[in-house]
Amino acid sequence: MKDTLLIKNASILPMTEAGWIETGYLLIEGNRIREVGSGSYHGKADTEIDAAGKVVMPGLVNTHGHAAMTLLRGYADDLPLMEWLETKCWPVEDRMTADDIYWGSQLAILEMIKTGTTCFTDMYFFMDRVAQAVEETGIRAVLGRGMIGFPPKGEQALRESEQFVRTWNGAANGRVTVTLAPHAPYTCPPDYVKQVAELSAELNVPIQTHLSETKGEVERCLAEHGCTPIRLMEQVGLFERPTLAAHCVHVTDEDIEIMARYDVKVAHNPDSNLKLGSGVAPVLKMLDKGLTVGLGTDGAASNNNLDMFEEMRQAAMIHKGVQYDPVAVSAYQALQMATVNGAKAVFLEDGHGTLQQGAPADLILIDYNRPYYYPRHNLMAHLVYAGQSGDVTDVIVDGRVLMRDRQMLTMDEQRIYHEVENVCKRLFA
Ligand SMILES: N[C@@H](CCSC[C@H]1O[C@@H](n2cnc3c(=O)[nH]cnc32)[C@H](O)[C@@H]1O)C(=O)O
Ligand SMILES: [Zn+2]
Known part of the structure; x- marks a missing residue:
């Protein structure tokens, strides 16, 4: 059995058609999406992320x-x-x-x-x-x-x-x-x-x-x-x-x-x-x-x-x-x-760039509790015309969480800044 990760209480933008789910859940199994639905998920998962007040959309x-x-x-x-x-x-x-x-x-x-x-x-x-x-x-x-x-x-x-x-x-x-x-x-x-x-x-x-x-x-x-x-x-x-x-x-x-x-x-x-x-x-x-x-x-x-x-x-x-x-x-x-x-x-296999059953689990969570996302008329318009990348809180690629609550899990931020400054001291000397 592959590990499962449940993202619940989220607004979901599946990108399979124009429209979104006001409140729903998304279940990941291994590196794929197993289920997307509205309301609550009535099963168990190994790990859960409560995404109340957040949007889930494809990466x-x-x-x-x-x-x-x-x-x-x-x-x-x-x-x-x-x-x-x-x-x-x-x-x-x-x-x-x-x-x-x-x-x-x-x-x-x-x-x-x-x-x-x-x-x-x-x-x-x-x-x-x-x-x-x-x-x-x-x-x-x-x-x-x-x-x-x-x-x-x-x-x-x-x-x-x-x-x-x-x-x-x-x-x-x-x-x-x-x-x-x-x-x-x-x-x-x-x-x-x-x-x-x-x-x-x-x-x-x-x-x-x-x-x-x-x-x-x-x-x-x-x-x-x-x-x-x-x-x-x-x-x-x-x-x-x-x-x-x-x-x-x-x-x-x-x-x-x-x-x-x-x-x-x-x-x-x-x-x-x-x-x-x-x-x-x-x-x-x-x-x-x-x-x-x-x-x-x-x-x-x-x-x-x-x-x-x-x-x-x-x-x-x-x-x-x-x-x-x-x-x-x-x-x-x-x-x-x-x-x-x-x-x-970019020639990725079908399903990429969408949230639907069987698609690769590449997705992001966005903090939707920001002044410029109210009132809640249209989620798609909000993301494009008012949205800011700084509101991205979580990033999942191939089923693996790379950023959780804005914390980088696979990268050493300070080390990167340090190394880049060093490289540039020499490159632009
Ligand atoms: N100079 C490399 C190969 C080129 S890689 C891609 C190149 O595209 C250049 N590049 C970046 N942006 C653009 C653009 O908008 N148009 C054309 N070239 C670009 C970039 O500076 C880089 O040199 C070698 O043989 O070792
Ligand atoms: Zn280019």
């Missing part, structure tokens, strides 16, 4: 980021993408060691758990150490070794990626899954992308990449290849493989048609796109065409936090503003992007 899924970029938080702000990457981020990244990445990732995971994220997506390097941090801390993650496709590093990135897939895909009881991660069309020439697509088929893993992030990227692609980055990726066969594309800010109607045809998933990063001055992705058109859109923070250096509550609110606000359409992206749709659709976008 948030961050569909795009570079965890260890926490080390660069606040180091270089207010610059456009290419200048920011070439003059600031990349020179520092060239100095980063495997240990630096480990501590930067620990800091990111600490922040993500505290703000209600139970699964994150990462594209970076020294990925064995990121996976190690995931294994140790208990969070779930979709990881990929970022590949820049120019010689001589391009070949090495392919070999490292393959090794990383073989070592880590499905590790930590399935909490770690692996993708290939060609960085972008402007850093990976077409022939290289072809090789990546072939390797992804051979290893049977999906792809994550950055696409059409800035106007400049699209203009350069048109000049060099005579087509948009989306069209180029289609031509080289990338979309024959399951693909998650981050940003997609500057996509044409035809691009969106192509993406729909291949079921390309989108990681929408509204804060990062605003901060880097990249623009606002045409998410309404994407939703109209049936694309799966998830939300992401991107790295902490372009955000500057990893708070998915902010991304939800931003996603629910910004499209209304730029489209002059108050109906655009409802609270429920923003919640879908942050949970069930985000889970689909």
